[in-house]
Amino acid sequence: MREIHLIKKEMGDILSEKAYFFAFFLQLVIVFGIVYLGIMYAMFENPENGSSMGRKIVLIAGITGNDSIKDVLENVGFKVEVFKNRDEMVKKIKYGKIALGVISKNETIYVIYNGGNVLSYMALSMFNSGVEDMVRLRREKAIEEAGYDKKSILYPVQIVRIPIEIGEKPEIKIKSGEFIEIVCSLLVPLILILPVFLSMNMISDSIVGEKERKTFEMLLQLPLNGTGMFIAKIFPVLLFSMMQEMLWIGILKMEKIPIYNIILLLFYLFILNLLFTGVGVLISSHAENMKEANIFMSLMLFVATVLFFFPPKGDLVSLLSPVSTIVKVATDPGVEIKEISLSYALILIISLITIYLGSRAMNGERGVRA
16 A cells, blocks of 8 residues: 555656656657658659558659650659750759659650659659550550450469458558558557657656655655565556557557557567666666766667667577567467467566566665665
């Protein structure tokens, strides 16, 4: 019961701290920004992805005279601008006024683009798609005119796609490999790890901040042992962090980004939060002020970021990598417990060791300052 009073006090401190609300809204902006980044990546990889969302980027292509290629460009979504001569068109391309220029002579198509303009590469992707359709139609026509069967020549193998749906069919914001690849492999784990990193800063501020305000000694006078104080300190931080995790998952689902195995995913994120909260307690127990704590935490977060997102090769590293596990659990609706049990067990053991050391550190603080 004594711990409950301290938990209430810590919750009040969190809710009254403006910096935490700023960090929360900053994460909110980051979450929506990351989703938008995934959309933009998918659109640049394949411009047709944007049309399904009503966000299609309209690019301008230039031609000279009444070029026969005009219909091809318009069919793939270009706004076509006609120029009197090649030099005038090249000048517009050079200064980024148009994405690319096309000149068709006889059976040769010349494509002029600015290698330093990102939109030019997006335009090239659109153009290639249109030209492929044009070439295919011309081939079919030529084969038919020659009296041959176009299907047996152009399509000797028929591919029949039979999807097998397990459970409810997910709604996906953009049904493209590019969007699913970037979102599931990088952006989803990045979003879900944000509260984990914040939890370490919060616990550090809770302990070291009280040392600087000279109120930590008052807490040590409470009739609580180090373990009880440790629990009272970390519980509000874990609660706040897990509420954020659930909110971010809800936003991702709202944005029609498929997230599977939510219970398993939340359990893994809880273990990660335990690990980083324990590390935060260890750092705070040895730091006398926020400057020292921030130096150690910045180093810890840098190392964690490198190991999470750029891990060295190796089976053990792969098992310990939270990004790999989050991707596996969140994106595979048919994941089996045995596939992830070793990864969960290793992180859980490390987290429990960290929690134990953190509790001992709090007991040590109590003994030293008593």
